[in-house]
Amino acid sequence: MRMLHTMLRVGNLDRSIAFYQEVLGMKLLRRNDFPDGRFTLAFVGYGDEAAHTVLELTHNWDTESYDLGNGYGHIAIEVEDAYAACDMARAKGGKVTREAGPMKHGTTVIAFIEDPDGYKIEFIQKGSR
Numbered sequence: 001m002r003m004l005h006t007m008l009r010v011g012n013l014d015r016s017i018a019f020y021q022e023v024l025g026m027k028l029l030r031r032n033d034f035p036d037g038r039f040t041l042a043f044v045g046y047g048d049e050a051a052h053t054v055l056e057l058t059h060n061w062d063t064e065s066y067d068l069g070n071g072y073g074h075i076a077i078e079v080e081d082a083y084a085a086c087d088m089a090r091a092k093g094g095k096v097t098r099e100a101g102p103m104k105h106g107t108t109v110i111a112f113i114e115d116p117d118g119y120k121i122e123f124i125q126k127g128s129r
């Protein structure tokens, strides 16, 4: 078995695709409309799904926003330098919600940004785990 994707429901698909491409450098791998179900699926990631775990952005055409609740944590992305990654994200219009630095009660160097729907994305500095 292997992990294929994580699905996130998004309120505006073009806004989300632009974020994952422009702020996080992901590629749009495929986009499929399902008119009978009034939803679209867009898969984004850092490489082909045959070898990469990706994100499945789900846009329900009649839903503009979601209550994320208090159970969702984050999706983690490895970066060479968490401090530089925060600067890059900010420069590209991303919202940094936790600046880079060692995690509380630990030593892993992390940072958090939010995507357009408020889903947290964690930067983890390579080699600091």
Ligand SMILES: C[C@@H](O)C(=O)SC[C@H](NC(=O)CC[C@H](N)C(=O)O)C(=O)NCC(=O)O
Pocket: 073, 076, 098, 102, 103, 104, 108, 110, 122, 124
């Ligand atoms: C190792 C890295 O992948 C992490 O996600 S650790 C981040 C750390 N997580 C927690 O503290 C989990 C327990 C917490 N009570 C919760 O439910 O979120 C974290 O979020 N640290 C915050 C910080 O600012 O360091």
Ligand code: NI
Pocket: 074, 076, 122
């Ligand atoms: Ni984490």
